[in-house]
Amino acid sequence: MPPRVDLLVVGAGPAGTAAAMAARAHGLDVTVLDRATFPRDKTCGDGLTAAALARLEALGVAVPALPAAGVDSVVVVAPDRWQVELPLPGPGLRAAVVERASLDAALLDRTRQRGVRVQEGSAVEDVWEEPDGIRVRTAAGEELAARFVVAADGHYSSVRRRHGRAAPDLGTWHAVRQYFRHVGDPRLWVLFEPDLLPGYAWVFPLPGGRANVGFGVLRGAGHDGKALKALWPDLLTRAPLRAALGPDAEPEASHRAWPIPSAYSRARLADGRVLYAGDAAGVVDPMTGEGIAQALESGTLAAHAVAAGGEPAEIRDRYRRDVDRALGRDLRFAALLQRLLHSPTLASAAIRAAGLTPWTRRNFARWMFEDYPRAAVFTPDRWRHHLLTPPGSFRASA
Numbered sequence: 001m002p003p004r005v006d007l008l009v010v011g012a013g014p015a016g017t018a019a020a021m022a023a024r025a026h027g028l029d030v031t032v033l034d035r036a037t038f039p040r041d042k043t044c045g046d047g048l049t050a051a052a053l054a055r056l057e058a059l060g061v062a063v064p065a066l067p068a069a070g071v072d073s074v075v076v077v078a079p080d081r082w083q084v085e086l087p088l089p090g091p092g093l094r095a096a097v098v099e100r101a102s103l104d105a106a107l108l109d110r111t112r113q114r115g116v117r118v119q120e121g122s123a124v125e126d127v128w129e130e131p132d133g134i135r136v137r138t139a140a141g142e143e144l145a146a147r148f149v150v151a152a153d154g155h156y157s158s159v160r161r162r163h164g165r166a167a168p169d170l171g172t173w174h175a176v177r178q179y180f181r182h183v184g185d186p187r188l189w190v191l192f193e194p195d196l197l198p199g200y201a202w203v204f205p206l207p208g209g210r211a212n213v214g215f216g217v218l219r220g221a222g223h224d225g226k227a228l229k230a231l232w233p234d235l236l237t238r239a240p241l242r243a244a245l246g247p248d249a250e251p252e253a254s255h256r257a258w259p260i261p262s263a264y265s266r267a268r269l270a271d272g273r274v275l276y277a278g279d280a281a282g283v284v285d286p287m288t289g290e291g292i293a294q295a296l297e298s299g300t301l302a303a304h305a306v307a308a309g310g311e312p313a314e315i316r317d318r319y320r321r322d323v324d325r326a327l328g329r330d331l332r333f334a335a336l337l338q339r340l341l342h343s344p345t346l347a348s349a350a351i352r353a354a355g356l357t358p359w360t361r362r363n364f365a366r367w368m369f370e371d372y373p374r375a376a377v378f379t380p381d382r383w384r385h386h387l388l389t390p391p392g393s394f395r396a397s398a
Contacts, residue, residue, distance in 0.1 A: 008146035015278025015295035016152030022303035035123035042100035051293035051370035053393040071095035079344035084355030086365035092392025157280040171259025177214035178255035184246030198341035262286035270316035333375035
């Protein structure tokens with residue numbers, strides 16, 4: 001019989017490493033599995049919001065020491081091609097761009113420093129529950145036993161498919177990313193093209209004149225199959241994107257696509273002795289596609305729920321309640337706003353309103369980059385002094 005740990009975490013991305021570090025801080029015996037070996041690429045927009053930066057700072061991951069581009073100015077282009085520049089005020093960082101290969105490797109290094117066992121190159125082959133715990137078999141035939149599992153293994157969660165026997169879905173959003181070099185503008189660009197709504201295109205700056213360039217769209221309504229395949233080369237010819245890239249920009253490699261899950265469901269957060277976190281839980285902002293801050297938060301809450309103890313049903317209920325309180329209200333509010341962005345007229349009007357005054361420009365940028373909870377104004381239990389004007393992260397080093 002294999003030795004049993006308190007918590008087995010499957011997936012060593014932001015959600016999994018946050019869960020492992022939080023569980024270790026509670027004194028739990030933790031093991032992390034990931035099918036990949038690190039550093040490894042993760043197809044992503046690479047953007048870090050103010051909320052993500054604050055959580056990374058709390059975990060001791062020094063983002064400014066990584067190959068990171070700090071963002072202090074954002075250009076938003078409306079569907080009618082009107083554009084506004086939004087400042088992200090100091091002190092400290094409120095947005096940054098870091099390639100996931102670097103960010104996830106730094107998180108994993110920090111996890112090991114906290115005394116967590118990590119097994120790379122360990123894919124999950126099977127998961128089954130027993131009366132007093134749960135067991136996992138890897139593709140190499142190794143068996144591991146635990147009281148609980150945190151499944152932080154992404155949208156196509158192996159744990160969910162093998163434990164819950166759920167069929168994989170294609171995600172709510174479809175996104176494409178390509179890296180470019182010789183990009184002339186160091187600002188971050190968000191472009192709301194009419195045929196992408198409620199999605200958008202982006203140019204996220206990276207160090208050395210590089211950029212992560214891509215787009216995200218809702219699946220369906222004309223965004224399937226051949227239409228999606230043809231959309232990326234067409235977007236690259238459009239004037240707003242060419243202006244953001246500059247005349248000398250050129251691609252580094254081929255583009256890559258990935259699904260984004262943003263269909264939040266409180267019921268799907270837990271099943272038996274498994275708690276789902278990050279993309280595996282669908283806790284992605286349905287308006288922006290941002291998921292790193294939510295992954296870090298949900299992973300931490302999963303560890304807290306297990307550490308608090310109790311029967312499996314108590315732990316599941318605690319986790320669902322805590323995630324719903326911390327993230328669910330903001331995700332539901334963002335889903336409502338997403339519906340408004342279907343209209344080019346409403347989207348253009350909102351962006352024009354954001355640019356009316358220095359105050360609206362500054363505060364719209366802070367709201368857009370999750371400097372405070374998305375639905376903070378409508379959730380009085382979270383009101384506190386300086387709620388809308390918190391300091392940035394990494395003030396000493398930014």
